[in-house]
Amino acid sequence: MNCYICQNSTEPDTTWATFLVTKSRLICDDCEQLLPTISGPTCPICMKPTHDAKKCPDCHKWSEHFTKDPLKRNISLYRYTPEMKSIMSRFKYRGDYEIIHAFESAIQSTYKTHFSDHQTIIPIPLHPSRQQQRLFNQAEAIVQKLYQPYHTNILARQDNAKQSKKSRYERITSLNPFTITENPPDKILLIDDIYTTGTTLRQAADLLTNYGAKSVESFTLIRS
């Protein structure tokens, strides 16, 4: 078995003790130690590391902007360190789909700890032309590691070409890149690869809430 991140062998030198507990491992010890799991106090809304576990200034701004923040809570697994950046660029831009296997057990256990199967899972859609360039949607690749049903027919990304034909007024009033193609269910869990400013997730959450969703949460692999 080779490590999904560095390709080195994940098998320890075989001794009687290791022989008895042999189990296929997806990442080697060195890579495991480099993975920057989020720990310590964080903002209760977006999971940004803070020193006092209070709502961060950005989330305060979101609440003011929307009156009520449409995104109830975000849970992320890792911080965006240089190592994580290079792993993500292999995954997103160089088409290294396989690398997602390295995160499978962490994705599953985080999902089980924080979310419930009453939530309808929706991966954030990529713009169709971008999906063609990248060959796969990274949010969907993460969702597939949950081995749970998920929906790609509720939320869609608007077509850029159509956007540019709109009048200036129409463009300003339709800055939200998403559209709703089916009535959303009550409880939604959005999945994406990274939470940076939280804008994309809130644009999706805002639209879903306007169309009747009661609660929208998100699960992202990385909190940058």
Ligand SMILES: [Zn+2]
């Ligand atoms: Zn490795």
Ligand SMILES: [Zn+2]
């Ligand atoms: Zn926050």
